[in-house]
Amino acid sequence: MRDIFFDLSVRSVRLNFMRSILASIGIVIGVVAISTMGMLGTNMQLETKDQLSAGANTIVITPDVVRMGPPESSTTSSSSSSTVITKAQLSKIKLAAGSNASAIIPIYSTNTEFTLSSTPGRGTIYGIDPDYITKFLTIENGTNIVGANDALVGSTIATNFDLKIGSRIKVGSSTSGSRTEVRIVGILKERGMAADSVSTDNAIIVSDDWYTNQYGGKDEYPQVNVIVKNIDTITDVEEAIDAKLNTNEKTPVIRIRDASSMLSNITSTLSTMTTFILAIGGISLLVAATSIFNVMMMSVNERVQEIGILLSIGTETGEIRRMFLYEAFILGIIGAVVGGIGSLVIGYSVVSYMIGTTDYFFQPDSIVYIPAGMLIGIVVCIISGLYPAWHASNMNPIDALRSE
Amino acid sequence: MTDIPLIRLADVSKVYHLEAGDFTALNHVSLDIMEGEFVALMGPSGSGKSTMMNQLGILDIPTTGELYISGRNVAKMTNLERTHMRRDAIGYIFQNFYLIPLLSAYENVEYPLILKYKKRDTTGKAAAVLKSVGFDEQMSSHRPTQLSGGQQQRVAVARALVNDPKILLCDEPTGNLDRKTGYQIMDILSGLHKEGKTVILVTHDPKIAEYAYRTIQLEDGRIVES
Numbered sequence: 072m073r074d075i076f077f078d079l080s081v082r083s084v085r086l087n088f089m090r091s092i093l094a095s096i097g098i099v100i101g102v103v104a105i106s107t108m109g110m111l112g113t114n115m116q117l118e119t120k121d122q123l124s125a126g127a128n129t130i131v132i133t134p135d136v137v138r139m140g141p142p143e144s145s146t147t148s149s150s151s152s153s154t155v156i157t158k159a160q161l162s163k164i165k166l167a168a169g170s171n172a173s174a175i176i177p178i179y180s181t182n183t184e185f186t187l188s189s190t191p192g193r194g195t196i197y198g199i200d201p202d203y204i205t206k207f208l209t210i211e212n213g214t215n216i217v218g219a220n221d222a223l224v225g226s227t228i229a230t231n232f233d234l235k236i237g238s239r240i241k242v243g244s245s246t247s248g249s250r251t252e253v254r255i256v257g258i259l260k261e262r263g264m265a266a267d268s269v270s271t272d273n274a275i276i277v278s279d280d281w282y283t284n285q286y287g288g289k290d291e292y293p294q295v296n297v298i299v300k301n302i303d304t305i306t307d308v309e310e311a312i313d314a315k316l317n318t319n320e321k322t323p324v325i326r327i328r329d330a331s332s333m334l335s336n337i338t339s340t341l342s343t344m345t346t347f348i349l350a351i352g353g354i355s356l357l358v359a360a361t362s363i364f365n366v367m368m369m370s371v372n373e374r375v376q377e378i379g380i381l382l383s384i385g386t387e388t389g390e391i392r393r394m395f396l397y398e399a400f401i402l403g404i405i406g407a408v409v410g411g412i413g414s415l416v417i418g419y420s421v422v423s424y425m426i427g428t429t430d431y432f433f434q435p436d437s438i439v440y441i442p443a444g445m446l447i448g449i450v451v452c453i454i455s456g457l458y459p460a461w462h463a464s465n466m467n468p469i470d471a472l473r474s475e
Numbered sequence: 476m477t478d479i480p481l482i483r484l485a486d487v488s489k490v491y492h493l494e495a496g497d498f499t500a501l502n503h504v505s506l507d508i509m510e511g512e513f514v515a516l517m518g519p520s521g522s523g524k525s526t527m528m529n530q531l532g533i534l535d536i537p538t539t540g541e542l543y544i545s546g547r548n549v550a551k552m553t554n555l556e557r558t559h560m561r562r563d564a565i566g567y568i569f570q571n572f573y574l575i576p577l578l579s580a581y582e583n584v585e586y587p588l589i590l591k592y593k594k595r596d597t598t599g600k601a602a603a604v605l606k607s608v609g610f611d612e613q614m615s616s617h618r619p620t621q622l623s624g625g626q627q628q629r630v631a632v633a634r635a636l637v638n639d640p641k642i643l644l645c646d647e648p649t650g651n652l653d654r655k656t657g658y659q660i661m662d663i664l665s666g667l668h669k670e671g672k673t674v675i676l677v678t679h680d681p682k683i684a685e686y687a688y689r690t691i692q693l694e695d696g697r698i699v700e701s
Contacts, residue, residue, distance in 0.1 A: 075582070075589050082577040380573045383534055384634070385562025385590050387555065468534050472573070 076390055080397035083370060091402055094366040097359030098406025098448045099413060104352035106414035106444035107421050110437050112345025114422045117431040119337055122263035127330040129207065129267040130297040130309055132156065132164060135317075135326045155291035156325065160316060164295060167315040171308045173300045176203040177292040178269065179282045185275065186241040186250075187232045194228060195274040196242065198282025207298060208271060212236060213257030216278050222253035223276040226261040234258065240275065242285070251285060253277060266330030267296050305329055356447065359406070360455045367399055367459035378463050379471025388464035395463050399456025403449035411445045479546050480507035481641060481673050482531060487540035489526050489696075500526035502696035503540070508675065510641065513668045515687035516677045523696040524677050525646070531675060532565055532644050533557050545641070562590050566635030568664075570647035572627040574619035574634070580626075581605065581615035584633045591638055604633045608663055625656035632663055643667060645676045649683055661686050 084091045136154050156164075156177070165175050179198030184191060201216040204223070213236040216223065224234055234240075234255055243250040259271050283289040297312070299305050309327050317323035371378070381391060418441070423429045431437055489501040500523050508514055518524050529535040530542055536550045543549070545564060549557060567573075574583045585601040605615060610629045619627055628648060635643055645664060649657030665686050668674045678684050692700035 073595075075578075075586065075595070078582075079575075079577050086577070376573075377575060377577070380575055382558075383532065383561065383573075384567055384587060385558055385560075387558050387590075390590070469529055472569075 074397075076394040077397050079394050080401055083374070083398055084401050087366075087370065090366055090369070092405070094359075094362045095402050095406040095409070097362040098356070098403060098452060099410040101352070101356030101359040101451070102407055102410025102444040102448040103413045103417055104355040105349060105447060106352075106410070106440045107418040108348040108352040109345065109440035109444065110414075110418045110432065111422055111425060112341065112348055113437045113440065114426050114429075114431045116338060116341045116345065117434060117436060118426060118428065119264070119341060120334065121431075122265070127266060127334065128299050128302045128305065130299065130305060130312070130327060130329045131266075131268045132295045132297065132312065133268075133293065133326050135323045155288070155293055156295050158290040160325065161290075161292065161295060163315045164297065164312055167311040168297050168299075168308050169311075171299055171301070171304050172297050174203055174206045174296075174298040176200070176206065176296045176298070177279070178294045178296060179279060179286070179288070180269075180293055181286060183242055183275075185243070187234070187238065190232065192228065192232065194225075195270065196282070197269065197271070197274055197276045198279045198286075199276060200279045204276065207267065207269070207296070208262075208276070209260040210257040211260040213255070216256060216276070218254075218256075219278070219281055220251070220253050221256040221278070222281075223257045223259055223271075224255055225259050225270075225272040225274045225276075227272040228275070229258045242275065242277075251281075253281070266333050268294060269296070302331075305331065352444075356451050359448075360451045363399060363402055363452050363455035364459065366402070367395065367456045368462075370398060371395060371459045371463045374463075375466065375471050375474045378466050379468050379474070382466065382468035383472060391464040392460040395460035396453060396456050399452045399460070400449065403452025406452065407445035407448040410448055411441050414441045414444055480543075481510040481512075481545060482506075482508040482675075483541075483543040484530070484537075485541045485543070487530065487537040487542055489523075489530065489535070490538045500696050501530070501537070504696070504698055505540075506691065506698060506701065508673065510673055511668075511671055512689060513665075513674045513687045514676065515684035515690045516675060516693065517679070517681075517684055517690055518693035521695075522693040524693055526696070527693065528644060528646050528675075528677055531642075532567060533561055562587060563638055564640050564642060566638070566640040566643045568628070568631050568635050568643065568645040568648045570650035572619070572624070572631045572651070574627055574630055576619055579616045579618055580610065580622060580630045583619070583630050584637050587634060587638045601633075601637055604637045605630070608633045608636070609659075624652050625659065628652060628656070628660050629663075632660065636667070641673055643672050643674045645674065647677055647679070649678070649680065657683065 134154055134156055161177055168175060176199065180195055182193065183196045184193050186192070204215055210223065211226070222240065228234065236255060236257070238255045239252050240255065241250045241252050253275070259276070262271050264270065297308065299308050309329065313327055316325050378391060419429060419432055422432050484504050484506040487501055487504045488499060491498045491500060504527070516524050516527060530537060533544065533549050536542070541548055541550065544560065552560070575586065578586060581601060584605050585596045588596045588601060602612070602615070606612060608629045610626065610633060614622065614626065619630070622630065643664065648660055648664070652660060661683060664674055664676070676683070676687055684690055690700070691698055
């Protein structure tokens with residue numbers, strides 16, 4: 072059989088049904104706000120992380136060409152820095168990385184126009200040694216580059232231009248006479264925003280030989296990617312490369328970054344955003360807490376004489392407190408359950424609308440916001456009920472009995 | 476029965492500190508009530524009857540002097556001990572019945588049992604006591620507001636009795652009842668006295684006071700006749 076104090080609380084809530092429901096609506100809104108905001112933020116983070124983590128074990132090395140100093144210093148630095156990574160520098164990188172690297176991939180790239188059966192397009196063209204391509208790119212359809220004129224295309228281009236294996240693309244400006252045709256042998260898997268700075272979705276990948284034949288600049292790489300064997304050694308490898316190449320601290324010749332720093336930057340920005348939007352949700356719970364507190368105080372004040380009766384016939388103060396905390400708990404449960412269901416529906420819609428995918432919605436990191444929001448809602452209710460319950464249990468039974 | 480009085484007031488005073496100044500509601504009152512007595516407490520309004528009942532019901536403690544119930548000094552007990560004594564040793568019957576509005580007649584009687592044993596009553600005691608005071612069994616699921624004054628007072632008497640207390644404190648138990656119902660309630664109380672309960676009754680009505688074997692007259696916080 073149920074606890075009589077719980078029964079009393081249930082009956083009190085029922086007696087003041089409308090008032091109780093209105094107070095619970097505050098909690099519903101609070102729970103929905105917290106859960107939805109939390110899920111939105113987390114889904115954003117999960118999506119970004121997923122897109123970036125593809126290249127998490129990759130060090131991206133680019134020439135340090137940005138000089139923001141006074142003009143006189145630029146003359147000195149220009150001698151030591153260039154816009155490409157040279158063959159000598161590449162050798163040094165190989166030396167520094169040593170056996171820690173599973174692949175060191177020099178990458179040529181430039182922007183280009185191309186034409187597909189007279190429809191013009193624009194994108195990036197990458198020149199990569201075919202042996203390295205499959206080390207970090209996934210060919211969804213077709214095969215890797217074999218012949219001199221073979222090329223791979225990214226998924227966006229493939230979709231937009233309805234490209235098939237065997238389609239041909241003319242690369243180069245449509246006004247230029249020297250346009251070469253490449254044949255598509257493979258279509259790459261969608262990559263999104265890649266951490267290793269190789270964004271292939273809107274790109275054409277050709278062999279390094281084809282690239283240098285077309286654009287020149289052999290052994291002058293705009294980017295070198297080092298894929299480490301063990302992700303834990305990534306910092307050591309970076310330091311070794313830095314020590315080997317950036318011998319003059321004031322005028323570094325290369326810039327070294329990796330996905331982890333990029334990932335942590337983006338994740339920290341997103342988590343700050345999540346915290347911020349969670350705080351907005353929290354404000355609504357604060358408002359709800361005030362209304363629960365108000366309703367609980369009303370309940371206590373309306374039942375002063377009853378409290379007097381209970382105390383005078385031997386009810387312990389703890390039992391009186393329990394009765395009112397149950398009442399707050401019931402309001403919390405109602406709010407939390409309705410809020411939880413609401414969060415599922417509203418959260419799903421908001422995530423679907425704002426992020427465009429609900430792939431991550433049911434992942435533990437995201438869906439946990441619903442029970443967490445519900446729990447917070449209940450806890451907020453109980454906290455709001457603490458003072459009213461304490462107030463009720465500390466009444467003088469004689470004064471309480473006399474009140475009408 | 477023992478020679479130790481069930482209730483002993485030794486030079487008890489109760490002073491209320493009001494804005495207008497101190498008000499002495501009980502003024503050096505000494506009184507012994509033995510187990511099994513039936514005492515009527517009488518006196519005009521403001522004579523200290525209610526204050527006396529609050530002291531006897533240990534809802535309050537004396538400002539000076541000592542109050543012993545079953546040989547224990549109530550001022551030296553903890554709050555929890557006093558609560559347990561109210562629950563186990565004292566049954567209260569009020570003029571306004573003071574039933575718990577959210578509970579049914581049966582649950583009102585069951586309530587003190589739950590307080591004592593921390594669980595719902597499965598022994599049938601609540602129903603038996605309710606029946607013993609002549610309460611219609613079919614109405615036991617009714618809420619207090621659905622009952623007449625007489626029925627409510629029967630429930631209140633049953634509630635006071637259910638934990639088998641030694642002392643029954645009755646504050647104007649017939650004050651809100653018609654004459655006939657009032658006498659019915661008094662007959663029940665009289666029967667309980669005969670069964671060995673110590674009954675203390677506050678009343679204005681000399682006819683009702685006649686049920687008691689001893690009358691204590693209070694005036695201005697002092698006992699003028701005992």
